[in-house]
Amino acid sequence: MMKAMPQDAYFTEMFAQLSAIGRLQDGGTNRMALTGEDIEQRQWFKERLEDAGAVVHVDPIGNIFGVFEWMRDASCVLIGSHLDSQEHGGIFDGAYGVVAALAVGRRINGLVSEGKLHPKHNLAVVSWTNEEGARFEPSIMGSRVYTGELSMEEALRSRDLQDTSMHDALLESGWAGSESAPSAVAYAEIHVEQGTQLIESRSNIGMVTGNWAAVKMDVSIEGEQSHTGATAMADRRDALFATALLICETRNLVEEYPEDALRSSATKLRTFPHSPNIVSSHCTIHIEVRSECLSTALEAAEKLQSRFANIERRSATTVTLLHREVRESMHYWNPGLAIAEESAVESGSAAMRMKTVSGHDSVALNAVMPTIMLFVPSEGGYAHSPKELTSGSDQQQGVRMLGAVTARLVTMSSFEEV
Amino acid sequence: MMKAMPQDAYFTEMFAQLSAIGRLQDGGTNRMALTGEDIEQRQWFKERLEDAGAVVHVDPIGNIFGVFEWMRDASCVLIGSHLDSQEHGGIFDGAYGVVAALAVGRRINGLVSEGKLHPKHNLAVVSWTNEEGARFEPSIMGSRVYTGELSMEEALRSRDLQDTSMHDALLESGWAGSESAPSAVAYAEIHVEQGTQLIESRSNIGMVTGNWAAVKMDVSIEGEQSHTGATAMADRRDALFATALLICETRNLVEEYPEDALRSSATKLRTFPHSPNIVSSHCTIHIEVRSECLSTALEAAEKLQSRFANIERRSATTVTLLHREVRESMHYWNPGLAIAEESAVESGSAAMRMKTVSGHDSVALNAVMPTIMLFVPSEGGYAHSPKELTSGSDQQQGVRMLGAVTARLVTMSSFEEV
Numbered sequence: 156m157m158k159a160m161p162q163d164a165y166f167t168e169m170f171a172q173l174s175a176i177g178r179l180q181d182g183g184t185n186r187m188a189l190t191g192e193d194i195e196q197r198q199w200f201k202e203r204l205e206d207a208g209a210v211v212h213v214d215p216i217g218n219i220f221g222v223f224e225w226m227r228d229a230s231c232v233l234i235g236s237h238l239d240s241q242e243h244g245g246i247f248d249g250a251y252g253v254v255a256a257l258a259v260g261r262r263i264n265g266l267v268s269e270g271k272l273h274p275k276h277n278l279a280v281v282s283w284t285n286e287e288g289a290r291f292e293p294s295i296m297g298s299r300v301y302t303g304e305l306s307m308e309e310a311l312r313s314r315d316l317q318d319t320s321m322h323d324a325l326l327e328s329g330w331a332g333s334e335s336a337p338s339a340v341a342y343a344e345i346h347v348e349q350g351t352q353l354i355e356s357r358s359n360i361g362m363v364t365g366n367w368a369a370v371k372m373d374v375s376i377e378g379e380q381s382h383t384g385a386t387a388m389a390d391r392r393d394a395l396f397a398t399a400l401l402i403c404e405t406r407n408l409v410e411e412y413p414e415d416a417l418r419s420s421a422t423k424l425r426t427f428p429h430s431p432n433i434v435s436s437h438c439t440i441h442i443e444v445r446s447e448c449l450s451t452a453l454e455a456a457e458k459l460q461s462r463f464a465n466i467e468r469r470s471a472t473t474v475t476l477l478h479r480e481v482r483e484s485m486h487y488w489n490p491g492l493a494i495a496e497e498s499a500v501e502s503g504s505a506a507m508r509m510k511t512v513s514g515h516d517s518v519a520l521n522a523v524m525p526t527i528m529l530f531v532p533s534e535g536g537y538a539h540s541p542k543e544l545t546s547g548s549d550q551q552q553g554v555r556m557l558g559a560v561t562a563r564l565v566t567m568s569s570f571e572e573v
Numbered sequence: 574m575m576k577a578m579p580q581d582a583y584f585t586e587m588f589a590q591l592s593a594i595g596r597l598q599d600g601g602t603n604r605m606a607l608t609g610e611d612i613e614q615r616q617w618f619k620e621r622l623e624d625a626g627a628v629v630h631v632d633p634i635g636n637i638f639g640v641f642e643w644m645r646d647a648s649c650v651l652i653g654s655h656l657d658s659q660e661h662g663g664i665f666d667g668a669y670g671v672v673a674a675l676a677v678g679r680r681i682n683g684l685v686s687e688g689k690l691h692p693k694h695n696l697a698v699v700s701w702t703n704e705e706g707a708r709f710e711p712s713i714m715g716s717r718v719y720t721g722e723l724s725m726e727e728a729l730r731s732r733d734l735q736d737t738s739m740h741d742a743l744l745e746s747g748w749a750g751s752e753s754a755p756s757a758v759a760y761a762e763i764h765v766e767q768g769t770q771l772i773e774s775r776s777n778i779g780m781v782t783g784n785w786a787a788v789k790m791d792v793s794i795e796g797e798q799s800h801t802g803a804t805a806m807a808d809r810r811d812a813l814f815a816t817a818l819l820i821c822e823t824r825n826l827v828e829e830y831p832e833d834a835l836r837s838s839a840t841k842l843r844t845f846p847h848s849p850n851i852v853s854s855h856c857t858i859h860i861e862v863r864s865e866c867l868s869t870a871l872e873a874a875e876k877l878q879s880r881f882a883n884i885e886r887r888s889a890t891t892v893t894l895l896h897r898e899v900r901e902s903m904h905y906w907n908p909g910l911a912i913a914e915e916s917a918v919e920s921g922s923a924a925m926r927m928k929t930v931s932g933h934d935s936v937a938l939n940a941v942m943p944t945i946m947l948f949v950p951s952e953g954g955y956a957h958s959p960k961e962l963t964s965g966s967d968q969q970q971g972v973r974m975l976g977a978v979t980a981r982l983v984t985m986s987s988f989e990e991v
Binding site for chain 2: 241242243244287288289292294316348349350367369371379380381382383384385386387388390393395396398399400402403406409415418419420421422423424426427428429430431432433434435441443445511512513514536537538539540541542
């Protein structure tokens with residue numbers, strides 16, 4: 156019966172099944188990478204891929220590929236996103252795109268079987284491991300290991316807050332695959348927008364032209380443990396006070412740039428010790444600055460770093476940059492935008508061009524192959540929040556749009572000649 | 574052999590035995606209330622009290638009393654401190670005073686047995702439960718339950734970070750006693766100074782004349798979870814940024830008062846969620862302001878609270894005072910200072926008068942009975958730190974001083990007529 160189900164109903168049913176896994180009382184979800192809930196959804200996804208007629212391959216970092224192999228030894232067009240969520244996230248981020256790709260893969264496989272579509276490439280539906288980075292840093296892990304930007308060794312060394320390594324989590328979950336990933340010629344992904352541009356412009360599809368640059372920093376602040384009462388203020392070396400100064404600097408930096416030229420955040424603060432009566436001796440914090448322009452992001456990060464000395468002086472602490480990662484701003488594949496525009500007309504979508512501020516698996520793929528990134532609207536613009544919401548009709552429109560794009564991609568002879 | 578051991582050697586041996594429990598590699602200790610290490614030291618302490626000839630009583634909040642009962646139904650003079658430590662604390666805070674009291678109790682019991690001292694009261698050596706408040710808030714718990722300032726119900730309701738209640742921790746540890754605490758007529762405690770006044774003035778005993786006032790506040794900061802990149806700065810309601818503003822206000826408040834008229838601290842910060850890519854929705858923080866003068870501490874707390882609105886406005890969050898506790902500044906028992914001065918002469922101590930900024934069990938006892946509080950020097954003034962250090966000769970001098978004070982107290986007919 157499932158085989159005969161039309162695409163709209165199939166998508167709705169599949170998204171409802173997936174959304175039930177890890178669901179929280181407030182409507183949010185917790186399916187962090189390689190936790191019990193992620194293992195449950197991975198098993199569910201593997202079975203649905205097989206039901207849809209795909210052959211499943213799992214690579215060593217746990218990326219799951221469902222391959223519709225119409226031609227032996229042909230390269231694939233890849234479509235997908237990620238199933239993992241934030242610890243207290245929404246049900247759309249990543250999961251929507253994976254289920255949309257599943258529905259599209261199943262439908263296109265049907266069209267090919269019926270002789271209604273004549274592919275030049277195979278098709279693979281993918282869920283990338285640990286896009287969120289909520290449990291294991293860095294984020295966008297599985298897709299960056301796939302493209303070679305991140306080494307397998309560095310990924311496996313990552314440790315969560317309980318000190319479990321990515322290596323052990325993969326092995327214990329049973330999702331450290333032994334198969335090689337299929338080689339691909341192009342990638343398409345659809346995702347919730349995480350902003351309100353589409354809603355505000357009454358569009359229902361975003362076509363991503365490029366991504367913002369980001370500089371991500373882990374900073375350590377060392378002071379000295381002392382008594383919150385007995386120790387004179389002049390003798391304190393309060394790591395938490397220093398961290399507070401750094402958080403304020405990070406936020407206020409934005410004011411030194413034109414409106415929305417820079418975004419910044421300070422998160423994942425850890426303090427030690429954790430007593431009401433002890434001045435903190437040690438903190439670590441994660442800081443990000445983002446800009447449409449790489450040089451602005453780099454300059455802002457430099458500015459912030461140059462202010463460490465002032466913070467050290469005011470708090471008698473030592474502020475150290477532990478790690479810095481730069482995400483460059485890149486344009487997406489230009490011919491892909493033309494493909495998306497034609498697909499929007501075909502699927503009846505009201506599409507607009509836009510940039511993505513946040514990173515996605517497509518940012519990694521875009522560095523190495525022709526890549527198309529699509530957005531569906533987010534009601535209220537909520538992201539990384541249980542309040543994430545995309546209306547049912549927008550969800551369905553996105554599936555149709557991804558279907559139109561995918562049909563074009565699998566039937567193109569070459570991606571050079573577009 | 575232990576029975577015949579002179580007081581100096583006995584104290585050294587006992588303090589070494591106790592210090593081995595929960596010892597950390599960096600020289601610090603972790604013997605938080607009702608943890609495995611606390612249970613181990615409690616058992617050790619009970620056995621040492623019995624060896625010394627005391628009868629042990631444990632009350633429902635787990636305070637341990639070793640009573641030397643020379644006269645049936647007579648009230649006690651109480652001497653002691655607390656065995657529990659901070660999570661990553663020093664070996665002297667509390668523990669020194671308990672072992673000093675044990676050594677003094679054993680010696681005075683010997684003098685009474687030999688007919689060399691004629692007591693008017695019995696003597697009890699006490700270790701109060703959970704003075705630190707490092708695991709269960711509020712601090713100074715056991716002694717405040719003893720004096721009636723804190724209700725047993727409120728104490729038992731307290732929960733640690735793992736959500737274990739004080740009630741369950743007491744039951745599971747086996748240290749929820751069923752005996753009533755002995756009634757007392759006077760209390761004496763000796764403790765490390767936690768500052769450098771004694772070292773700087775080349776004194777070896779501090780005689781505490783009063784305690785600083787403190788206002789302790791638990792504050793909740795509510796924002797909204799969102800994406801660290803995709804969410805525009807103007808739309809963020811960042812609870813951690815608001816908390817950083819509050820930490821800075823707390824620290825800077827000190828500058829509005831004359832030098833050392835006010836001390837402040839912000840500690841025990843908890844943030845949620847804990848992801849590198851999520852703007853925090855919720856934080857809680859513990860804030861203290863302390864002053865020699867109660868009205869100054871109250872005024873400073875009011876000032877801080879009046880600034881919540883500005884922080885809310887700057888961060889689009891809600892800042893709420895969850896709980897406020899006021900510790901009043903009090904003078905210690907005036908005749909006790911005369912007793913301490915005579916005892917200093919007798920024991921050859923170089924004694925000076927001083928105040929205590931931090932709270933102690935004696936602050937609780939001082940509210941209800943004649944109380945004497947003594948300090949021994951802290952090298953470097955370290956407190957709530959593995960670096961805590963009191964020299965061996967200062968340790969011994971403190972034991973002699975406590976012995977002289979205790980001998981006076983147990984032989985006084987009345988505490989009114991001094």
